[in-house]
Amino acid sequence: MTLPLKVNIVEVGPRDGLQNEAEFIPTDKKIELINSLNQTGLKRMEAASFVHPLYVPQMKDARAVLQGIEHSPDVQYMALVPNAKGYERALENGVKAVSLVVGASDSFNRNNVKMSREESLRNFEAVVKDARKNQIFIRYNIATSFWCPFEGRVEEKAVLEMVQEIDSQGVDEIVICDTIGRANPKQTAELFSQITAIGPRAAITAHLHDTYGFALANILAALKEGVTSFDTSIGGLGGCPFAPGAAGNAATEDVVFMLHEMGIETGIDIDALKQTLEIVKPLTKRELTGRLHKVQACAAAAN
Ligand code: COA
Ligand code: ZN
Numbered sequence: 001m002t003l004p005l006k007v008n009i010v011e012v013g014p015r016d017g018l019q020n021e022a023e024f025i026p027t028d029k030k031i032e033l034i035n036s037l038n039q040t041g042l043k044r045m046e047a048a049s050f051v052h053p054l055y056v057p058q059m060k061d062a063r064a065v066l067q068g069i070e071h072s073p074d075v076q077y078m079a080l081v082p083n084a085k086g087y088e089r090a091l092e093n094g095v096k097a098v099s100l101v102v103g104a105s106d107s108f109n110r111n112n113v114k115m116s117r118e119e120s121l122r123n124f125e126a127v128v129k130d131a132r133k134n135q136i137f138i139r140y141n142i143a144t145s146f147w148c149p150f151e152g153r154v155e156e157k158a159v160l161e162m163v164q165e166i167d168s169q170g171v172d173e174i175v176i177c178d179t180i181g182r183a184n185p186k187q188t189a190e191l192f193s194q195i196t197a198i199g200p201r202a203a204i205t206a207h208l209h210d211t212y213g214f215a216l217a218n219i220l221a222a223l224k225e226g227v228t229s230f231d232t233s234i235g236g237l238g239g240c241p242f243a244p245g246a247a248g249n250a251a252t253e254d255v256v257f258m259l260h261e262m263g264i265e266t267g268i269d270i271d272a273l274k275q276t277l278e279i280v281k282p283l284t285k286r287e288l289t290g291r292l293h294k295v296q297a298c299a300a301a302a303n
Helices: 013-020 027-037 062-068 084-092 106-113 117-133 156-168 185-198 215-224 252-261 270-283 292-302
Strands: 008-011 044-049 076-081 097-103 137-143 173-178 203-208 229-232
Touching: 008 252, 013 027, 013 044, 027 044, 027 062, 027 270, 044 062, 062 076, 076 084, 076 137, 084 097, 084 117, 097 106, 097 117, 106 117, 106 137, 117 137, 117 156, 137 156, 156 173, 156 185, 173 185, 173 229, 185 203, 185 215, 203 215, 215 252, 229 252, 252 270, 252 292, 270 292
Parallel strands: 008 044, 008 229, 044 076, 076 097, 097 137, 137 173, 173 203, 203 229
Antiparallel strands: none
């Protein structure tokens, strides 16, 4: 099996993770979480989103969060933007890396951002041009790349065409998202093998939710197809408020642990992640889905 020696992990907990928490998490807690993640060796994270506060109230303090965190020179802080207005807000707040999102499935996109898929793609063309002019890093998410909560399985052809179109615009990174965590390892391998065959100029990242517990298997499948960048969420937090049934992301600590066990470097310190987990636990009433902290609880009990 040919595997990479090094993998890049993108922490999406502060955005994808927290956006699905119903109870408002105080701004200082979000800041504490990000500051703690700064100490783990992670180099990239989605820190907030500039979406409508009515639709996602949890993200209404994006500005205060970005102003309050310690900006480590070693970390790239990204903000999700759903439309041109979100992009404007991100720039007003000094954001240097934006995370655009369009659903491969039209129904999901309408539910998520109230525009057809084509409208979103067209609106973002101008955003991408402006971002390139201003040397803003452009991460472009293709949500529901495998399955849609409303339409079912998404055709690979649709995703491949989007990858080509978005890549031709000159973006820095394209993120292939299993938004509802419904893909299996075979489907994951097949899609990434075809994406790799296109040879995009943009870096490719996989964003795989863990609804059926397949996320680690899907990550391995993607790794074998040459993917070396993965979105994960501390504690396995997360889900999309506009994708019914979606569970959290692959847990950062589990993914990092698995990769290290396989001899793959991430630059992330597991012990530092464990400290961050202590900050995460009180932020949610839900039991964290990550395994690592449970295994340790179990080992501690046996001693
Ligand atoms: N942030 C804040 N306000 C926004 C905004 C944004 N990104 N985009 C639009 N608005 C404001 C407009 O200025 C307008 O304000 P006004 O009534 O004071 O004039 C109002 O919202 C309506 O604008 P419109 O363009 O019609 O927005 P919409 O109601 O169709 O909502 C989104 C579109 C994208 C803003 C909304 O659907 C949204 O925030 N979705 C959240 C998506 C999300 O977070 N998904 C999970 C992550 S993938
Ligand atoms: Zn997600």
